Amino acid sequence: MHKVWSVSGRGIAVSALALALTACQSMRGPEPVAQADIPQSYIGSASGTSVAEQGYKDFFADQRLVQVIDLALANNRDLRTAALNIQRAQQAYQISENDRLPTIGASGSVLRQDTMSTQGRGATTTYNVGLGVTAYELDFWGRVRSLKDNALDTYLATQSARDATQISLISQVAQAWLNYSFANANLKLANQTLQTQLESYNLNKKRFDVGIDSEVPVRQAQISVETARNDVANYKTQVAQAQNLLNLLVGQAVPTNLLPTTRVTRITNSTALGSGLPSDLLTNRPDIRTAEYQLSAAGAxxxxxxxxxFPTISLTGSAGYASTDLSDLFKSGNFVWSVGPSLDIPIFDWGTRKANIKISETDQQIALSDYEKSIQTAFREVNDALAVRQNIGDRLAAQRRLVDATNTTYRLSNARFRAGIDSYLTVLDAQRTAYSAEQGLLLLEQANLNNQVELYKSLGGGLKANTSDVVQYPPSTAERKQSNQQ
Structure with a gap:
């Protein structure tokens, strides 16, 4: 009995030592330094706090739009898929975390075999029950830990990717809502133009019927009428398509009372659209954070x-009862145990393991390039939005003056035609110019509002519902490693 306990004690001591040695450092190399060459300032940026700090419920001025956004966040299928991807990544991380712990299982068996003894040949039956640890890897070199770090970074990247999807969705919903509003505004303008063209056609027909003018002005007016009718039909189609897109983004039919009934003239409560510091963009944009997590996962x-x-060492052990008589299985003296390590030593594998290291290092360089590109893309999007913002005011002012001038020209030309001074061709040309100028003004007004939404999105706005909310991203495993080394 003393000998048995001595062996058992040594086995337990060896196992305890092996478990203690598993807490080792990861063999991941130094983390690469990104060189994105980001600018020190934005193009023509406004000073002040970035509008991305505002929650979308405070940024958008129309409460109908806010309600539509809330519906989209609850029902949009792309966002729902992104949330499910988070759950999947979370379970994958849990599996990698569990790999660091021993797997314990119960077992039982009945073995009937033919045996030879001094008493002759005969069949015996052996009964076994017990608990066992199956192939628990002793993580001396940090392989399991590195896999766990990779799974954690992948999970965090999936979370930030879902946030990027939300920001994009809010921007798309706002712009689709504006598109519906301006499609209706263009339809209203086309209907007004059609009525004007019909009045001109009726006037020209009367003048032709009484012999004042030839048939040419009648046919010219008819061309304008049919052109206007075509525009009306076209804008009716655009209204329906805009509503279909909005319903798709929201994930259900948008209630009629939440749709804009008139042309939207203001999209945000903010009077000044500040862009903040360039460094704010690195923390406000979740797509940049996603690329950073993916870079850390590649390092793991x-x-x-x-x-x-290096050698892979695994530990296998079991403890239980064994007996040739089922009724005596759990009696004293039938307790059995076993413990033992297994060793896998790489000797010659034709360079496969070294090639896998090269592949991993190349993947890290690819992830680094993607990370740097995501930063550069984010700054380009902000600067593009600011470039539009810089000149949109002058364009709107010029277009409004053009509308006033063309409308005045149309009134004067129409008056001169009715007085018999000018031909109808002058009126027709003035009508077309005025109509085109009105359409151009609507396009610019929509572009101005869309640009405000685009700037809010490109700066990283839309992740918070309320301005007072706080958004924090957990550090990547690479950041934790650097923090521990300091």
């Missing part, structure tokens, strides 16, 4: 690949 993969160059 290098650690796992390097660990494969």
């Amino acid at each position: 993969n290098i650690g796992a690949a390097r660990a494969r160059l």
